[in-house]
Amino acid sequence: MRILLTEDERNLARIIKRGLKEAGYIVEVAHDGEEGLYIAENIPTDIIVLDIMLPKVDGLTILSRIRKKGIKIPVLLLTAMDATSDKINGLDAGADDYLTKPFEFGELLARIRALLRRKSENKEALIRIAELKINTSSHEVRRAGKAISLSSKEYAILEYLAYNKNSVISRAQLIDHVYNENFDCDSNIIDVYINFLRNKIDKGFKNNLIHTVRGTGYMLKECNG
Numbered sequence: 025m026r027i028l029l030t031e032d033e034r035n036l037a038r039i040i041k042r043g044l045k046e047a048g049y050i051v052e053v054a055h056d057g058e059e060g061l062y063i064a065e066n067i068p069t070d071i072i073v074l075d076i077m078l079p080k081v082d083g084l085t086i087l088s089r090i091r092k093k094g095i096k097i098p099v100l101l102l103t104a105m106d107a108t109s110d111k112i113n114g115l116d117a118g119a120d121d122y123l124t125k126p127f128e129f130g131e132l133l134a135r136i137r138a139l140l141r142r143k144s145e146n147k148e149a150l151i152r153i154a155e156l157k158i159n160t161s162s163h164e165v166r167r168a169g170k171a172i173s174l175s176s177k178e179y180a181i182l183e184y185l186a187y188n189k190n191s192v193i194s195r196a197q198l199i200d201h202v203y204n205e206n207f208d209c210d211s212n213i214i215d216v217y218i219n220f221l222r223n224k225i226d227k228g229f230k231n232n233l234i235h236t237v238r239g240t241g242y243m244l245k246e247c248n249g
Contacts, residue, residue, distance in 0.1 A: 030060030057081025091118035098139040185244035194241035
């Protein structure tokens with residue numbers, strides 16, 4: 025799971041990032057609202073931990089902009105503003121939860137887990153792309169009714185591409201999703217797994233679903249062109 029942490033207090037951001045990484049999360053950190061907004065709009069993320077008082081662009085403005093664009097990523101506001109009116113404003117702007125500073129790190133983790141569970145429950149259980157069907161509950165994959173056996177890594181890559189269908193996903197994003205940020209991004213392991221998937225998903229069919237975007241990454245879409 026990838027978390028976007030937007031926090032301008034660098035010491036606090038470093039502490040939170042270290043704790044989240046130890047808990048098994050991949051963490052992107054933005055130290056101002058402009059950078060945070062860019063990441064939220066352009067990089068697939070599972071949850072945003074968002075400070076309100078940020079330089080350049082404040083947290084509530086970020087929240088308002090991504091919600092207007094239809095981005096439904098769960099957002100946990102993390103701020104020293106603890107008045108009831110502040111909480112109401114944050115929740116009304118589209119936040120999913122609100123945690124005030126100072127806080128216990130264990131509570132932050134619990135709230136993140138709760139939001140991720142909620143997100144998982146709201147995900148589409150069955151993803152359809154042309155004749156391909158992916159059951160995200162059972163991890164069963166079929167194309168034109170034929171069952172396809174995938175390894176855990178193959179399935180993780182395919183599901184990630186499917187949730188982001190018609191969008192280009194870079195090799196680095198796939199490595200972060202399947203492995204972690206310490207994995208060698210120069211490795212060709214993703215290309216190897218993509219070839220495995222092509223042999224299982226596309227081989228024998230007229231239309232390829234897995235596409236290479238030269239110099240950028242991969243995309244799962246319904247037809248060529």
